[in-house]
Amino acid sequence: MRLCVVFSKGPEVRFVSHLDVQRLFQRAFRRAKLPLAYSQGFNPHPLISFATALSVGYTSRGEYLDITLTEPMTPEEFKDAAQKALPEGINIVEVFDLGDSRKSLTSAMRSAEYTVKAVFDSPVTYNELKAALDELLGSEIVVDKKTKGGIKPTDIRPMVISADIAETDGCTAYFNVSGVLSAEGGLNPEMFMNELLKKLSADAALETERTKTVLDRELLK
Amino acid sequence: MTEVFLNGILKKVEKPSRYTGGELNMRVKPLVRDDGSKRARFALCFPDVYEIGMSHLGSRIVYNVLNLRDDTYCERCYAPWFDMETALRENGIPIYSLETKTPLARFDIIGFSLLYEMCYTNILTMLDLAGIPLRNVERGEEQPLIIAGGPCVCNPEPLSGIIDAFVFGDGEEVMNELMDAFNDAKSEDLSKRELLIRLSAVKGIYVPSFYSADYDPDGNFSALNKTEPSAPESIERRIVKDLDKAVYTGDLIVPYMSIVHDRVALEIFRGCTRGCRFCQAGFIYRPVREREMDTVVRQCDESLDCTGYDEISLFSLSSGDYSHIHELVPYILDRYEDDKVSISLPSLRIDSFLKDDLEKIQKVRKSGLTFAPEAGTQRLRDVINKGVTEEDLLRSVRDAFESGWHGVKLYFMIGLPTETDEDVLGIAELVRKVSREFYSMPKELRGKGLRCTVSASTFVPKPFTPFQWEPQIPTDEVLRRQALLRNALKGIRGVEFSCHYSETSRLEAAFARGDRRLSDVLVSAYRHGARLDSWDEHFNKDAWEEAFTENGLTVEQFANRRIGKDEPLAWSHMDSLVDPAYFIREHEKAYAAVTTRDCRKGCNGCFGARSLSVCGRKGGD
Numbered sequence: 001m002r003l004c005v006v007f008s009k010g011p012e013v014r015f016v017s018h019l020d021v022q023r024l025f026q027r028a029f030r031r032a033k034l035p036l037a038y039s040q041g042f043n044p045h046p047l048i049s050f051a052t053a054l055s056v057g058y059t060s061r062g063e064y065l066d067i068t069l070t071e072p073m074t075p076e077e078f079k080d081a082a083q084k085a086l087p088e089g090i091n092i093v094e095v096f097d098l099g100d101s102r103k104s105l106t107s108a109m110r111s112a113e114y115t116v117k118a119v120f121d122s123p124v125t126y127n128e129l130k131a132a133l134d135e136l137l138g139s140e141i142v143v144d145k146k147t148k149g150g151i152k153p154t155d156i157r158p159m160v161i162s163a164d165i166a167e168t169d170g171c172t173a174y175f176n177v178s179g180v181l182s183a184e185g186g187l188n189p190e191m192f193m194n195e196l197l198k199k200l201s202a203d204a205a206l207e208t209e210r211t212k213t214v215l216d217r218e219l220l221k
Numbered sequence: 222m223t224e225v226f227l228n229g230i231l232k233k234v235e236k237p238s239r240y241t242g243g244e245l246n247m248r249v250k251p252l253v254r255d256d257g258s259k260r261a262r263f264a265l266c267f268p269d270v271y272e273i274g275m276s277h278l279g280s281r282i283v284y285n286v287l288n289l290r291d292d293t294y295c296e297r298c299y300a301p302w303f304d305m306e307t308a309l310r311e312n313g314i315p316i317y318s319l320e321t322k323t324p325l326a327r328f329d330i331i332g333f334s335l336l337y338e339m340c341y342t343n344i345l346t347m348l349d350l351a352g353i354p355l356r357n358v359e360r361g362e363e364q365p366l367i368i369a370g371g372p373c374v375c376n377p378e379p380l381s382g383i384i385d386a387f388v389f390g391d392g393e394e395v396m397n398e399l400m401d402a403f404n405d406a407k408s409e410d411l412s413k414r415e416l417l418i419r420l421s422a423v424k425g426i427y428v429p430s431f432y433s434a435d436y437d438p439d440g441n442f443s444a445l446n447k448t449e450p451s452a453p454e455s456i457e458r459r460i461v462k463d464l465d466k467a468v469y470t471g472d473l474i475v476p477y478m479s480i481v482h483d484r485v486a487l488e489i490f491r492g493c494t495r496g497c498r499f500c501q502a503g504f505i506y507r508p509v510r511e512r513e514m515d516t517v518v519r520q521c522d523e524s525l526d527c528t529g530y531d532e533i534s535l536f537s538l539s540s541g542d543y544s545h546i547h548e549l550v551p552y553i554l555d556r557y558e559d560d561k562v563s564i565s566l567p568s569l570r571i572d573s574f575l576k577d578d579l580e581k582i583q584k585v586r587k588s589g590l591t592f593a594p595e596a597g598t599q600r601l602r603d604v605i606n607k608g609v610t611e612e613d614l615l616r617s618v619r620d621a622f623e624s625g626w627h628g629v630k631l632y633f634m635i636g637l638p639t640e641t642d643e644d645v646l647g648i649a650e651l652v653r654k655v656s657r658e659f660y661s662m663p664k665e666l667r668g669k670g671l672r673c674t675v676s677a678s679t680f681v682p683k684p685f686t687p688f689q690w691e692p693q694i695p696t697d698e699v700l701r702r703q704a705l706l707r708n709a710l711k712g713i714r715g716v717e718f719s720c721h722y723s724e725t726s727r728l729e730a731a732f733a734r735g736d737r738r739l740s741d742v743l744v745s746a747y748r749h750g751a752r753l754d755s756w757d758e759h760f761n762k763d764a765w766e767e768a769f770t771e772n773g774l775t776v777e778q779f780a781n782r783r784i785g786k787d788e789p790l791a792w793s794h795m796d797s798l799v800d801p802a803y804f805i806r807e808h809e810k811a812y813a814a815v816t817t818r819d820c821r822k823g824c825n826g827c828f829g830a831r832s833l834s835v836c837g838r839k840g841g842d
Binding site: 044205 | 231243475477526528561
């Protein structure tokens with residue numbers, strides 16, 4: 001059977017890379033003695049796949065993975081057993097049965113929402129931020145993207161679904177950013193924020209949390 | 222240190238999880254005990270980056286030994302990579318422990334593991350980033366006690382100006398005695414000097430400041446004199462007699478990032494009975510002590526349960542020599558078959574008969590195979606007492622190829638005592654035969670293409686080996702022999718050649734056999750920018766040259782000089798338990814190309830008069 005697991009990644013593990021998160025889950029599920037299904041071949045590994053990667057340094061409240069088991073378990077049983085074996089900072093939010101669906105989670109993924117905390121070197125006002133943000137969103141946002149073929153200018157504006165200011169307080173501001181996220185790629189919210197900082201001619205330390213990954217659950221049925 | 226501040230830095234460095242801690246099974250303890258007393262704080266430091274330090278079994282054991290004590294909290298710290306060192310300096314952040322992010326200077330004791338001479342400058346980096354004076358004479362009462370342990374302690378002299386006290390030998394018992402002495406001294410409010418006097422009374426602990434050295438008119442070491450009457454004449458290496466009763470690693474910390482040895486390491490025995498004459502480990506871990514199979518299996522169960530690893534390494538200096546190896550391998554494979562646990566056997570000797578075991582291992586997962594013939598001709602293999610023949614090697618690789626392996630690594634050494642060009646070319650001949658062995662098999666029976674990696678390191682004479690008096694060959698000669706070999710290997714199918722950069726081997730030789738004066742050289746080299754010297758691409762040749770010149774010394778006088786057998790050795794005050802006369806006998810036999818048998822087949826008397834007490838044998842024939 002195949003289960004979908006939604007989990008959060010807290011500040012304790014924000015610097016654990018995607019590859020290391022994958023390994024972390026494999027080991028945790030082994031410790032929990034869950035009935036894991038393995039791939040065939042010389043290097044068998046548990047059948048676990050992730051909807052998408054999270055950038056190193058980000059926290060998240062909604063990451064998705066799916067796992068194939070050799071024996072049936074209820075989502076609740078799975079959640080209890082797995083949570084006990086997970087390290088601090090990784091919490092299971094939700095588990096649901098994927099039934100007979102063979103669709104990958106990635107193919108059902110549509111977008112993601114982020115909050116970005118920006119700590120500026122000097123105080124900024126809401127109006128300054130708002131003006132810069134409106135200007136940024138009002139036209140193309142061309143950035144130099146590193147691709148296999150070298151650095152390529154790319155317009156990331158179509159990837160931005162929405163962006164607004166949630167709160168400002170002296171040097172600190174919080175932004176809500178929503179962007180496209182699919183199998184073909186997605187918005188890098190800090191890349192977008194850096195363009196905003198350029199508009200403001202300001203420097204800020206950014207802390208990003210993915211608050212939600214949006215999947216078309218109908219597609220998974 | 223604020224978290225946001227540290228996060229900002231970690232975002233910018235490579236592999237930030239080197240510096241975050243918080244791994245599964247990391248020990249967490251309050252700093253104050255229930256009775257209100259403070260725990261002694263111990264920072265276990267490894268002078269190399271996290272992924273190397275975390276792969277060291279000895280440190281994992283010491284971490285557990287110390288944390289099993291209720292009166293002690295042991296935390297970890299590793300050397301920062303260049304980017305992190307720069308970031309710490311630029312932001313004025315002192316180097317900190319992974320467990321509680323406490324600056325190192327706030328610890329009671331800082332302990333370094335000494336595994337490799339080329340890591341010595343990293344000790345200075347860590348002390349410097351902690352704001353602790355580098356030299357022991359410059360540190361006052363308020364500074365932590367700086368200690369060191371590990372195999373390099375068998376010649377501690379190059380670090381004698383840095384470290385306060387060295388621990389010689391197995392740490393399982395002596396670390397407890399050290400902590401007892403430390404805590405007593407603390408409760409009695411003793412000075413650091415009084416504490417060091419107490420420590421030097423513990424068997425196996427060496428306090429270098431209680432001795433001073435003399436040099437002869439030629440500038441060579443001539444004598445070590447006691448300056449503190451209570452200090453011992455010689456420091457006896459500590460050994461744990463019964464590994465089944467000894468404390469092991471406990472719940473293993475499971476790193477997030479991938480480390481060099483990313484698996485459960487189970488030490489099946491300590492010591493080695495073979496007596497290869499170049500191999501320091503083969504002498505300084507004697508006598509051989511095996512763990513019972515029951516103990517190994519129990520530790521397997523516990524380690525897999527608490528980590529979720531899917532690989533076990535049956536670890537020792539020569540795993541094929543374990544008395545129960547043919548029982549243990551199939552037993553473990555069967556036991557964990559459903560869990561898809563694979564086994565790796567490091568340090569397999571060519572003459573181990575393991576074909577059946579290898580085939581079983583192969584069933585679960587393919588891991589690499591490494592063989593170390595060390596020398597290219599039988600004559601030279603007899604000189605070094607490797608005790609393996611060409612037949613052994615060819616049979617082993619044939620077995621491996623027939624079992625489906627197509628990748629093998631072959632380790633050799635260049636510059637062994639008595640080596641001639643014929644011996645160097647013999648390496649290529651042997652490799653050619655290995656390649657033929659593979660390609661002469663029917664296509665359908667062998668794996669894809671042969672991947673035979675030949676590596677040739679440079680021989681480094683080490684203390685407490687029969688070759689301790691031998692010079693290392695000069696750099697240009699190393700390079701000439703490497704070129705000779707590279708040329709001879711050209712055109713052999715499926716073979717790739719890699720060899721070690723000779724400048725680091727030369728420094729390694731100097732520091733392995735060096736005396737006290739090298740402490741000053743080390744500090745100079747650090748000041749001139751030497752860092753992470755074991756990473757060839759970062760090796761700073763100029764810094765080291767300046768450091769030696771500044772101190773009126775040369776690398777050659779330590780690395781490339783033949784030491785007379787009647788000369789005092791800079792490490793003679795360290796008692797490795799092996800009889801010094803034994804090394805002389807073995808040296809003579811080497812030059813006569815006479816081998817010495819594996820001591821499992823009969824005692825060779827290496828412990829001399831102490832045979833019975835150290836090894837339990839009567840000694841000699």
